[in-house]
Amino acid sequence: MQLDFQAREVTVKLVYYGPALSGKTTNLQAIHRLLTPEGKGRLMTLETRDDRTLFFDLLPLTVNTEMGLTVRIKLFTVPGQVIHNSTRRLVLQGADGVAFIADSQVAEVRANQASFKDLRKNLRENGIDPAAMPLVIQYNKRDLPNVRSEEEIMRMASQGKERIYLATATHGAGVADTFMGLIGTTWENMERQHKLTERFGLNEQAVMSDLRRRFGPPVEATKHG
Numbered sequence: 001m002q003l004d005f006q007a008r009e010v011t012v013k014l015v016y017y018g019p020a021l022s023g024k025t026t027n028l029q030a031i032h033r034l035l036t037p038e039g040k041g042r043l044m045t046l047e048t049r050d051d052r053t054l055f056f057d058l059l060p061l062t063v064n065t066e067m068g069l070t071v072r073i074k075l076f077t078v079p080g081q082v083i084h085n086s087t088r089r090l091v092l093q094g095a096d097g098v099a100f101i102a103d104s105q106v107a108e109v110r111a112n113q114a115s116f117k118d119l120r121k122n123l124r125e126n127g128i129d130p131a132a133m134p135l136v137i138q139y140n141k142r143d144l145p146n147v148r149s150e151e152e153i154m155r156m157a158s159q160g161k162e163r164i165y166l167a168t169a170t171h172g173a174g175v176a177d178t179f180m181g182l183i184g185t186t187w188e189n190m191e192r193q194h195k196l197t198e199r200f201g202l203n204e205q206a207v208m209s210d211l212r213r214r215f216g217p218p219v220e221a222t223k224h225g
Contacts (some may be wrong), residue, residue, distance in 0.1 A: 001096050001194065002094075003200075007070075008068060008069050008070060008206075009069070009070045010069060010070070010072070010073055010196075010200070010202065011072045011074060012070050012071065012072070012074070012075065012096050012097075012183075012186065012187075012190070013074050013076065013094050013095050013096050014074070014075050014095070014096065014097045014098070014099065014182055014183075014186065015074070015075075015076045015077070015078060015091060015092055015095045015096075015097075015098050015099070016028065016075065016076065016077040016078070016098075016099045016101055017077075017078055017088070017092075017098050017099070017100050017101070017115070017119050018100055018101035018102060018103075018112070018115050019102075019103060019108065019111040019112055019115040020079070020111075021103075021112070022101045022103040022108070022111075022112075022115075022140055022141075023101050023103070023138075023140035023141060023167075023169040023170075024077040024078070024101045025077055025139075026078075026169040026170055027099070027101060027138070027140070027146065027169045027175055027178065027179075028043060028059050028075055028077060029043065029045075030169050030170075030172045030175040031059065031075070031175055031176070031179055032059055033172065034175065034176055034215050035061070035214050035215060036213075036214045036215075038214060039061055039062040039063060039064075039214070040059075040061060040214075041058075041059060041061065041062070043059050044058045044059075047162040047211075057074055058074060058075070059073075059074070060072055060073065060074050060075075061070060061073040061203075061211075061214075063144035063207055063210045063211060064202045065201070065202060065203070065206060065207065066201070066203075066206065067200065067201035067202070069200060069201070069202060071202070071207055073155070073183070076091050076095075077091075078091045078092070082141045083159075085118065085122070088118070088122055089125055089126060091120040091124040092119075092122050092123060092126055092128075093126050095128075095133070096134065096186050096189075096190060097133070097136075097182050097183075097185065097186030097189070098119065098133055098134070098135050098136075098182075099100075099136050099137075099138060099139055099178055099179075099182045100115075100116060100119060100135060100136070100137045100138070101138050101169075102115075102116075102137060102138065102139050102140065103139075103140060103141055104139045104140060104141045104142055104144065104147035104148055104153075104166075105141060105144055105146055105147055106146050106147065106148055106150075107142045107146065108121055109148070111133060117182070118208060128221075132189075134182070134186040134188070135162050135185070136162055136164075136165065136178060136181045136182045136185060136190045137157075137162050137163070137164050137165070138164075138165045138166075138167050138174065138178045139153050139164070139165070139166050139167065140167045140168070140169050140174075141168065141169075142168045142173070142174075143168045143171065150166065150168075152169050153166070163181045163185060165177050165178040165181060180208065180211065183207075183208065183211060184204075184208065187207065187208070188204070189205045191204060198223050208212040
């Protein structure tokens with residue numbers, strides 16, 4: 001979290017992480033599409049032949065509070081290809097929360113596991129305790145054949161503390177839920193660390209309510225947590 005007293009701005013950095021082509025960029029594109037124009041910045045995407053996003057996507061959102069502070073939320077994605085590990089580590093620096101986007105297809109189990117292990121390694125190399133990083137997990141591509149069953153995913157979810165979401169990002173299903181869940185768990189952590197309500201009058205409910213209002217009618221999705 002960055003706090004600029006002169007500009008009266010609080011900046012929150014959220015990173016969407018996961019294996020190549022799991023739907024990280026698609027999530028940000030769907031968020032951008034679902035949001036009302038109010039306070040919505042431009043979505044920037046850099047594409048290459050070997051991966052959809054070489055560096056990152058940046059989607060800034062702005063929320064104004066009753067105390068006259070501006071909460072600026074910046075969403076980034078990282079490249080999933082193995083060769084871009086240094087870029088992933090760089091983008092993770094200063095992250096306040098992470099959404100891990102897993103591919104639901106059975107054939108992608110090992111890719112998900114390798115990427116999750118890579119996430120924990122890069123957090124540690126950035127001096128961040130992986131256990132202390134606010135994290136949600138999204139199982140994307142639920143519309144495809146040969147995906148892990150909902151029962152299996154929920155059984156795994158019951159063994160961990162992370163909030164789990166099911167999504168089909170190409171259709172927008174589960175995207176807003178994942179984003180709001182990430183904001184919620186991240187804000188809870190920032191409140192514990194920085195006492196945002198007491199020190200700055202930043203009320204979590206007000207910020208969350210403002211963000212929810214910006215999304216259109218919810219698209220049905222299943223979640224745990």
